[in-house]
Amino acid sequence: MSVLLQQLANGVVQGALIALIALGYTMVYGIIQLINFAHGEVFMVASYGGLATFTLLPDDLKKSAAVALPLMFVGGILVAVVVAVIMERFAYRPLRNAPRLAPLITALGVSVFLQEAVRVFYPNAKSNLPYPKVFPEGNLTIGSINVSWTGVMLVVLSVGLAVILQTYVNRSRMGRAMRATAQDPDTAKLMGVNPNRVIVLTFIFGAVLAGVAGIMYGGYLNNINIDMGFQTGIFAFTAAVLGGVGSIRGAVIGAFIIGLIKTVAGQYMPGGTQYDYVWIFVVLILVLVFRPQGLFGEPERVRA
């Protein structure tokens, strides 16, 4: 029993990380129907941005976690936002009215570009880099279950930010503009919504969440590498599809489902941890067979 509870706790932490990134995929898709494959790389770049911020701090500030950690978040998120905005402006906006396949391939290109750029230009990025120890140490122990404080922080941030995002999109004026653009960009434009502003803002929101995820990933796992965006990005994308791409709630729930399947299947299914990825995709295929739009997605609208 305690093993099951521990694995569930592990799964929730993994799901929280995936959720932060999945939100970026799902929001961008909701607005411009683009699977932004470079979003995983935004997460990776943010992690390196946070590390660079820490490296550039004066020595006495490095010792004070209360100052260094928030600054790392600011640095990492800033880098992520700048990269995302540049990406939108120069890679995707010129292709806004091109066939859907063109921006998709561009996204793959941007992904490779960002990964190689970090590999070439970030010092020592060719191998794993240790992350600074400015995060809370130790574990939260409930009975026999251990979760590191960084894991707890990850879950709190992930759920908290998802709720804030959902509320913002549902309640605020800008959120309404976002939903309007998602439903029908042309009519939204006629109603006075500036689509470029909405789209840039969507990319910025996605980048902020990916930035938080990037810093927390470093804190939780202590190491970062240039492949992390690809690996985690694939899961985040899967989570978004599972939950119904375009749906904020769906992305978060899909992410937690993936985290839980991975750890629980690794524990109990035949083949053990070696085949834990298999079960994620088995579930994905089953869901898509019976509900092609995903758990919370809306059936594809045909646009006139």
Place this chain on the structure above:
Amino acid sequence: MRKHSVKSAAIVGASLLVLAACGSNKDEGSGSNGGSCDTSKGTLTVGVVAPLSGNLSALGVGIKQSAELAVDEANKKCTVKGYKLTVSAQDDEANPAKGAQAATKLSTDPNVVGVVGTLNSSVAQTVQPILRDKKIPQVSPANTNPSLTRGNDFLTAPKRQFDNYFRVCTTDDLQGPYAANYLVEKAGKKKIAIITDGKTYGEGLAAELSKQVAKKGGQIVGSEKVGEKDTDFSGVISKIKALSPDAVYYGGEYPVAGPLSKQMASAGLNVPLMGGDGIFDGKYIELGGKEGDLATSVGAPTESLATAKAFVDAYKAKFGKEDYAAYGAFSYDAANAIIGALAATVDGAAWDESKRDAMLQNVGKYSGSGATGEVKFDQYGDSTNKVLTVYQVTSAKWKDVQTGTFTG
């Protein structure tokens, strides 16, 4: 203005002259034994195939630079009459497909006389046949998987696999059991959990260890696999923790092992992690390897060996740092085996591709005293040097705790 440019032109001219003088001086005087080396017949190349980028680059760069050192010394000593030697280092990124490309590139060059490499056993599997087809000797400083030389039935029916393949390090059918003996008998760890990365090296090593653990009365309580690109091991660790092992043995390399050890500790699984030569690097500790963790590695500790001192000093003098890593001394010996065999093959005559058969035989017959001790190959191409060492992380450094050979 004009005066200045005349002056600077003069300075440039003068320095060019000085440089030229230095250059020619060096050519003539580089033979430290006095006489100048005759390099009239041209240049021959020693190839290196190792991961020069990627996660294992710390090990790969050590291999490359140590081979360069051996070649430099040979050039100074005029070891190969009539020829100057160079190193052509190819990056395999620890990836078998990239290794094949690197080997193909080297094998098409008629001046490549031998190849030092690879680091990974899995990469060796694709490199071996490519070099064999061209009869180019390959001497590995680091491949420890026994099937590379003796086939899949290496214990019961050993059969030489590639007549061009040699290695200067010992093999996992000794390394695994040696580690098992230390764990069960010396350290008193009876319940061992195994984690591997599923690659040729890690799987083979862990399998050999498991057999010996059982033989010594220990118990393998569980065995799990992690993906090479995995970073969050909480699932695997929770699963293993429930089996309450005394130690965890990891078959794989340090980029995964370091974070794994750290995550074990933070999940409350406070038992030592042990691994093979693949985790024996300073980077392991930097990435999260904890106090008390263990590793076996091939050979005696480089710093402690009298024969290694000359290598370490020369390496430091050439590169300024001691980053020869786990396989530097082996790579130096491997390169010297190729150079020694080449000297015997050429012996004043001219090199051409018809000499490749003789070259292979000469590598097989090579015998010398190297940085890792005696360098000699048995009938399978394996090293006759079977020394192994157990290291432990003590005050954030690898410290040797036991050196010896596996005796059963």
